[in-house]
Amino acid sequence: MTQDFEQLAQQLEQHPDYRVLRRLTPTPMFNTPVPGQRLSKGVVLDTETTGFDAQNDRVIELGMLVFEFDPISGMVYRVLDVFDELEDPGFPIPPATTAVHHITDEMVQGQRIDDARVASLMQGVEVVIAHNAAFDRPFVEARWPLFEQLNWACSIKDIDWREEGFGSAKLEYLLSTQGYFYEAHRAEADCWALLALLSHILPQSQRTALLALLETLNQAQQKVYAVGSPFETKDMLKARNYRWSAELRCWSRLVSGDQELQEELSWLKRKVYGERSARVEVESLGGKVRYSSRQGDKEVVTI
Template sequence: MIDKDRNESLPDKIVARINLNMIPQFIPRIEGEPLPNQFLALILDIETTGLNPKTDEIIEFAGLLVVVDGEKGTIEGYLDAYAGLQEPSRQIPKNISQINGLKKADLIGLKFDSERIRRLIDRADVVISHNVSFDKKFISKIHKVDNIKIIWLDTLIIDWHRICGAQNHRLDTLRSIFGIDNLIPHSALGDVLSLVLILRNVINDIPVSKHIFTERLFNMLRKRKFNYKL
């Protein structure tokens, strides 16, 4: 992450987007390693200069490494997190800046901590995002992902209409339904925290996270851990 001294020279809106100190307000921090029946899920989000992974670039990354209970399917807390910004090689299109609030001038000299990103991804048993097919293509540009080891989960596959009456699966819609209105919209860290808060909700006594952390998934993860120990 950007160091404290450099933060003082950055616009407040930029500092707010990467402020990891806000995370414990929404989800507890867990110390130590996960228990035998717990798994690690990396919930991530990115902002980019456009939609084409061949020509566009990631300008913002956020990832939250959470601990998931292998019996209840609930998110218990988080172990680690990273949020960063990076200057693109060319101007950010105006229509993109209108969405994510970022301009190239805001990002001059900023670079991702690639090692922090690598550690988060490599520690995860599963990677989760709200539109995996988009995020995965861009992430592979900054870190070679071991597709054999890591399972990618997409929260778009959840039947949001059935479980909460959502008319579409847009994150803004879900934020409104679940009453999440105090986070920075269209920022990577804000969207990650929004998704975590949504998944930690309970509807009709069932954690929302159970719709993606299924028993089949946990059986697969247990088998992987067992085979690895052999």
């Protein structure tokens, strides 16, 4: 019967008015390494939580896939371990969040994620990848501080999906462009979806999505703070992807590499400060700091 459905799907794919999406099936073996090939170990990670505030909300599900990859080609080889456990947050899960991930109080009652197993799986890991690491990393580090010592990358921010021709960076959408669908908003399922996506070749750069992401780890990344920028430049800053911090009362944006930093400082001097001398702040963000709630090293730069 399955074969009959696949034949129907293949027939539909031949017609220009139809697109076919297949259910993503977890595949532990993506490619076979040659004997003696040196591979690196990475982790794709996803959490489900009680809310959005890492200080007051809690992780209630942690999903991880430990996998091998070639850091030169960005090719994914095989999944070494699968982890998915629930944890009781110690208070009722808000109904609004249960409506998203369908995790109930009854499912997590008395459960606790195995800390020793988490620590064991992180041995030898070179990079932790999450789809929206700025959300997952603060939650994970609050629960397991060992993650502070690992390099993190974000499959939303560290790949220029728009430049590659995609209209959105949402995981479900990106995977659908590759012909697949999956049951989203559970940690392990999201991990399988992300790893499958990272293994695909990007249409414009013709490299794997994983390689595009890994290259950002080798670039110096800084956050530029437009300290004291005139109010009337706010729309210009926003259009250039600056983000407003109500706490700091300042606009900031991320740049990668020394050349991009110098270009950004030059743009600020011309467009924002009107060629006047100004003092801005530059925060250095390595892989062990970026996307966390911790600050990197800051310095004041006169432009």
